[in-house]
Amino acid sequence: MAKVEFLGPLNRESIEVDIKSLNDLKEMFADDKELQEWLEICAVAVNDTLVCSLDTKIEANDKISLLPPVCGG
Amino acid sequence: MALELHDGSLHVEDITNRWFNEIKDKNYGAYIPFIGIVRDEKGISGLSFDIYDPILNKWFSAWQEKAKKEGAYLFMAHSRGDVPNHTSSYIAAVVSPQRKVALKLINDFVEDFKASAPIWKYDLIDGKRVYAKQRSTALKGAGLLK
Numbered sequence: 129m130a131k132v133e134f135l136g137p138l139n140r141e142s143i144e145v146d147i148k149s150l151n152d153l154k155e156m157f158a159d160d161k162e163l164q165e166w167l168e169i170c171a172v173a174v175n176d177t178l179v180c181s182l183d184t185k186i187e188a189n190d191k192i193s194l195l196p197p198v199c200g201g
Numbered sequence: 202m203a204l205e206l207h208d209g210s211l212h213v214e215d216i217t218n219r220w221f222n223e224i225k226d227k228n229y230g231a232y233i234p235f236i237g238i239v240r241d242e243k244g245i246s247g248l249s250f251d252i253y254d255p256i257l258n259k260w261f262s263a264w265q266e267k268a269k270k271e272g273a274y275l276f277m278a279h280s281r282g283d284v285p286n287h288t289s290s291y292i293a294a295v296v297s298p299q300r301k302v303a304l305k306l307i308n309d310f311v312e313d314f315k316a317s318a319p320i321w322k323y324d325l326i327d328g329k330r331v332y333a334k335q336r337s338t339a340l341k342g343a344g345l346l347k
C-alpha cells in the first residue's frame with residue numbers, strides 16, 4: 129500500500145491506498161468535494177520529489193504528499 | 202548545520218553571531234544576513250508555521266550546491282510553530298569572497314524561498330491559526346489531481 133500525506137493546512141490524517149498511478153488517485157478523490165477545492169491548488173510529490181504527470185507510476189511503500197500553496201518567512 | 206529549524210521565535214543575535222564566528226577566519230569578504238521580522242498588522246498577534254522537512258532539505262541542498270559553484274556558502278534558520286509580533290521567524294545569510302555575488306545570491310535565494318520552500322504560514326488571530334492562503338504561492342505542478 130502507498131501512503132498519502134496531506135500537508136500543512138490540509139490538516140487530514142494520512143491514508144493508505146492501493147493504486148498503480150496518480151491517475152488512480154485522481155479518480156479516487158473525484159467525489160471528495162471538500163478536497164476538490166484544495167486539489168486545484170495543491171502540488172504533488174512522490175517520495176519527496178515534485179511530479180507533474182498523472183502517469184507517474186506508484187509502487188507499494190511509495191509516499192505521496194499533497195502540498196498546498198506555500199509562504200515561508 | 203547550515204539549515205536550522207527552531208521551535209518558536211529565532212534568537213537572532215545567537216544565530217547570526219554563531220554563523221559569523223564560523224566563517225570569519227575563512228577569508229570570505231562578505232557576510233550578508235537577511236532577517237525577517239513579524240509585523241503587527243491586520244490584528245494578528247503573530248504568525249505560525251508548518252514545515253515539511255524532507256523537501257525543504259532537498260531544496261536547500263540544491264541551493265547550497267549552486268552557491269558553492271560561485272565560491273559562496275548559505276545559511277538559513279526558520280521557525281516552526283508560533284512566532285509573536287516583533288520577533289524573527291526567518292534568517293537567511295550568504296557568505297562569499299565577493300560582495301556582488303553575495304548580494305545577487307541573497308536576493309535570488311530569498312525570492313525562490315518564498316516561491317518554493319515547503320513552509321505554510323498562518324496568521325494568529327484571537328489565539329487561532331488562520332491559513333494565509335491569499336499570500337501563499339502554489340508550487341510547481343499544482344492542480345495535477347484536480
